[in-house]
Amino acid sequence: MSEAVAEPSFIERASTAFGAFMERVSTAVSDGITAVFKPILSPIFDPINNFLNSVYMPWATLFSLGLFGAGMLWVFLLKKEYVNLDSPGKGILYDLRLWTVISMTPHVIVYLYFAKWSD
Amino acid sequence: MDGAAQVATTGLSGFDLAIIITYMAGILAIGTYFGKYVKSATDFFLAGRALPFWAIGMSIVVSDIGATDFIFVGGAAYSYGISAANFDWMGSMPAMAIAAFVFMPYYWRSSVYTIPEFLGKRYNTAVQIIHAGIWGVFMVVMLAVIFWTTAKFLNTTVGWPIPVSIAITVVVVGIYTLSGGLAAVVMTDVIQLIVMFVGGMALLVLSLWEVGGWESLKEQIGVMSQTVDPKYADHFTIMLPNDTTTPYPWAGIVFGLGLVMSTAYFSGHQGIVQRCFGARTEWDAKAGMLFGGFLKSFIPFMVAVPGLAAVVIVPGLATGDDAVPQMINKLLPAGIRGLTFSALVAAFMSSADTYLSSASTIWTTDLYGRFYKFRFGKELNERHGLIVGRIFTIVFLIFAVLMAYPIGQTPSMYTFIQKALSMFQGPVFAILLLGIMWKRATQWGGLAGLLLGVAFSTVLHNTQGLFTISDPFLFVAMWSFVFTVGVTVIVSLCTPPEPEEKLRGLIFGQVIKDGKIQRVLLDRVS
Numbered sequence: 017m018s019e020a021v022a023e024p025s026f027i028e029r030a031s032t033a034f035g036a037f038m039e040r041v042s043t044a045v046s047d048g049i050t051a052v053f054k055p056i057l058s059p060i061f062d063p064i065n066n067f068l069n070s071v072y073m074p075w076a077t078l079f080s081l082g083l084f085g086a087g088m089l090w091v092f093l094l095k096k097e098y099v100n101l102d103s104p105g106k107g108i109l110y111d112l113r114l115w116t117v118i119s120m121t122p123h124v125i126v127y128l129y130f131a132k133w134s135d
Numbered sequence: 136m137d138g139a140a141q142v143a144t145t146g147l148s149g150f151d152l153a154i155i156i157t158y159m160a161g162i163l164a165i166g167t168y169f170g171k172y173v174k175s176a177t178d179f180f181l182a183g184r185a186l187p188f189w190a191i192g193m194s195i196v197v198s199d200i201g202a203t204d205f206i207f208v209g210g211a212a213y214s215y216g217i218s219a220a221n222f223d224w225m226g227s228m229p230a231m232a233i234a235a236f237v238f239m240p241y242y243w244r245s246s247v248y249t250i251p252e253f254l255g256k257r258y259n260t261a262v263q264i265i266h267a268g269i270w271g272v273f274m275v276v277m278l279a280v281i282f283w284t285t286a287k288f289l290n291t292t293v294g295w296p297i298p299v300s301i302a303i304t305v306v307v308v309g310i311y312t313l314s315g316g317l318a319a320v321v322m323t324d325v326i327q328l329i330v331m332f333v334g335g336m337a338l339l340v341l342s343l344w345e346v347g348g349w350e351s352l353k354e355q356i357g358v359m360s361q362t363v364d365p366k367y368a369d370h371f372t373i374m375l376p377n378d379t380t381t382p383y384p385w386a387g388i389v390f391g392l393g394l395v396m397s398t399a400y401f402s403g404h405q406g407i408v409q410r411c412f413g414a415r416t417e418w419d420a421k422a423g424m425l426f427g428g429f430l431k432s433f434i435p436f437m438v439a440v441p442g443l444a445a446v447v448i449v450p451g452l453a454t455g456d457d458a459v460p461q462m463i464n465k466l467l468p469a470g471i472r473g474l475t476f477s478a479l480v481a482a483f484m485s486s487a488d489t490y491l492s493s494a495s496t497i498w499t500t501d502l503y504g505r506f507y508k509f510r511f512g513k514e515l516n517e518r519h520g521l522i523v524g525r526i527f528t529i530v531f532l533i534f535a536v537l538m539a540y541p542i543g544q545t546p547s548m549y550t551f552i553q554k555a556l557s558m559f560q561g562p563v564f565a566i567l568l569l570g571i572m573w574k575r576a577t578q579w580g581g582l583a584g585l586l587l588g589v590a591f592s593t594v595l596h597n598t599q600g601l602f603t604i605s606d607p608f609l610f611v612a613m614w615s616f617v618f619t620v621g622v623t624v625i626v627s628l629c630t631p632p633e634p635e636e637k638l639r640g641l642i643f644g645q646v647i648k649d650g651k652i653q654r655v656l657l658d659r660v661s
Contacts, residue, residue: 031541049597057594061601061614068377068386069603076385077374080225083393087232094236101240102416112418115425116232122432123228130217130373 077131084124091116147293151473155293158330158477159307162484165326166311166319176520179316180248180496182413186321191410191423194324196430197331198406198489201281201482205335205438209462210455212435212442215381216370219442220435221388224373230397231428235421237643238402239411241571243420245640248412250403250567251501257570257641258581260505265585266563267501270405273556274494276542278487279535283543285483293476301539308487309532313525317413320488327481328430334471334478335437338459341466342444355447363450370443378603391609395616396557399564405497406489495527503527557608558596561615562588569623574642580627588619 024032091099091113103110147155173179200223211219247253251270255263286300295303311319346352353371360367369375377384401407401424414420438459445458448465452458467475503523504515515523566584569576592615595601602610639645 034541046597046599049594050599053594053598054600057598057601065377065603068384071377071386073374073376073385076377076389080374080385080389080393083225083229083389087229091232091236098240099236099421100418102418104416104418110418112235112421112425115422115429116235119425119429119432120228120232122429123224126220126224126432126435127373130371132372132374 074131074133077127077133081124081127081131084120084127088117088120147473147476148469150469151476152293154470154473155477155480158480159303162323162326162481163307163311166323167314169311169316169319169322170314172318173314173316173521175517176499176515176524177517178318179521179524180413180492180499181409182316182318182321184413185415186318186410186413186419186423187415188419188422188426190321190325191414191419192426192430193328194321194410194485195401195407195423195427196434197324197328197482197485198410199427199431200331200434200438201486204434205479205482206456206459208435208438209442209445209459210457211382212439212455213445213452213458214455215383216367217373217435217439217443218369218375218381218383218388220439221373221383221392223431223434223438225388225393226397227401227431228428229393230401231424231431233398234401234408235424237571238567239408239420239424240417241641241643242408242412243414243417248409248500249497250405250408251497254566254570254581255501255505257638258566258576259578262566262578262581262585263501264505267497269556269559271494271497271502274405274490274497275531275534276538278490278494278531279538279542281483281487281490282535283539285480285487286539287543288479288483297540301536304484304487305532305536308484308491309528312488312491313528313532316524317409317492320492321410321413323488324485327478327485330474330481331478332433332437334475335434337467337471338441338462338475339437341471342441342448342462345466346444346447352444352447356443359446359450367446370446380604382604382606382609384604384609387604387607387609387613391611391613394613395561395564396609396612399560399567399612399616403560403563403567405493409493409496491528491531494531495524498527498531499524554596554608558592558611558615559589561592561612562619565616565619566623569620569627571641572643573624573627574638574644575627575632576623577627577630577633579630580623580625583626584619584623587622588615591615591618 094113096111096113099112100110103112108114172183175183177183208219208222242250242253245253245256247256249267251263251267254266282301282304285304286297289295289300289303290297293300311323315322343349343352346355356367356370360370369379374385374388375381375383377386411420411423414423441462442455442458445452445462449458449461452461463472463475499515499520504520507513507515562585565588566576566581569584570581592611595611595614596608601607604610
């Protein structure tokens with residue numbers, strides 16, 4: 017004897033139908049956009065992608081570390097009064113420039129640790 | 136939620152269950168306690184502008200890290216390696232420093248409730264309403280998604296029926312958000328972060344213990360790269376080549392994620408920056424953001440490292456998303472398992488309260504508030520704003536309950552909405568940045584930049600084969616940002632400059648260098 021299969025509820029059927037409809041619309045939109053814009057955009061993006069693909073990986077790692085380094089330097093270029101406006105105290109513990117350096121340090125350590133220094 | 140469903144096999148002990156129930160009851164009690172401080176719209180939406188930096192920082196982290204992060208980032212680390220952790224490292228601190236020192240002072244000093252409100256002041260009402268409309272819809276739909284995923288999670292772990300699970304989550308989150316507003320949301324987030332850290336750290340320690348320590352883990356995965364699959368060779372490399380087959384090419388990570396997407400997120404996500412708007416001082420707003428960045432540096436250790444350890448402990452999984460749930464099943468003893476489940480429930484609840492609170496703020500301030508001004512010619516007062524905010528909170532709870540099941544059954548719907556939002560990030564960040572940094576940016580430049588930038592994002596996202604990876608959202612964010620900057624600059628230069636009076640206190644150079652304007656701004660805030 018075969019086991020009776022429960023009929024899907026109205027909500028289940030409506031949800032499935034809506035999902036399938038959205039999928040069809042999404043595919044049609046994507047196909048249309050690709051046909052129109054790929055010939056225009058490829059000549060612009062292909063050379064950029066080729067250049068980025070050829071970048072020597074240690075440079076990419078240095079660039080990422082540079083982003084953190086630049087952030088640490090940048091806060092010291094801002095006016096101290098601007099950075100620490102409304103500070104509850106005057107000591108070094110309340111200096112948000114120091115907080116920035118301390119907050120970024122763990123990130124710099126992990127990027128150094130997980131860096132790959134050869135291509 | 137395939138990954139979360141895996142935990143169905145755990146068989147929680149009575150002790151685990153008691154921990155989860157105690158946790159939920161505790162959160163409800165603490166959150167409701169803050170209701171007695173809510174007397175006005177400012178109390179409800181901005182916690183009476185009394186939040187200290189530590190609460191802001193902890194709340195930002197827990198709002199940012201959802202339960203799905205635990206499962207999906209762990210899963211991505213299992214499949215692609217430590218490069219999956221870039222979203223919490225490269226995707227946090229540089230952006231959070233920019234948010235702290237460039238964006239927060241302006242939002243805070245201009246006394247705004249929402250990002251769209253700021254855009255409305257800097258550009259015009261059309262920009263405000265477009266931004267608010269997209270975020271308002273996104274947040275309400277996401278609320279339904281979160282209720283559904285939480286219910287599925289509780290159904291598979293604790294065995295509660297889905298309607299009961301939805302009802303419990305809605306009651307707990309709804310009551311404390313409705314009564315205590317942002318203060319309740321932030322203070323419950325603080326507790327939730329502590330629970331999340333304890334549960335996450337337990338999983339990290341036991342994962343490393345099981346594989347014989349960090350060096351042993353590296354060694355074993357190194358061997359697997361030679362004997363099982365060469366893809367494991369890059370599992371401990373943070374930056375991958377641009378033509379990688381993983382979703383994490385270095386240029387997308389550095390430029391798309393580090394400079395555009397994460398900055399847009401931490402400077403423009405209403406749920407995140409609302410905590411800073413509620414700071415007791417400008418210093419607390421900035422310090423909260425930095426403290427959050429510091430805490431976020433530890434998240435990948437709790438999320439990605441167990442995913443890496445799973446490569447050794449549970450190899451050959453069909454999908455990486457099963458890795459963390461499998462590790463929880465396999466490694467955690469009773470009690471700790473209950474705590475870790477509470478951490479996952481905490482992550483769900485914090486996401487739900489964030490979306491509920493922020494959706495109610497945006498709909499009250501930017502949509503109803505603008506309509507009210509248009510219709511009656513005056514701004515909402517504090518009392519009116521509080522009542523409307525609470526009504527919206529109730530309406531969204533009811534909507535989310537009713538829509539949870541249909542949306543849960545239609546993943547393509549919320550995938551579509553998330554995709555729509557991701558296409559919005561680059562252009563919005565471009566006009567935010569130009570609005571603050573460049574005095575000459577005009578309202579028409581901002582409007583054209585926003586509309587054409589979103590259109591360009593849509594084209595990039597849907598043009599197949601333009602980038603080497605299948606889901607190029609990082610590159611889309613990067614290039615749509617560049618395009619929007621170009622459009623905004625060109626249109627601004629072709630249209631008349633904005634009057635000085637309108638721009639007062641909204642431009643970076645003025646606020647840093649002009650003492651007179653600084654005094655006006657400080658008077659306005661105080």
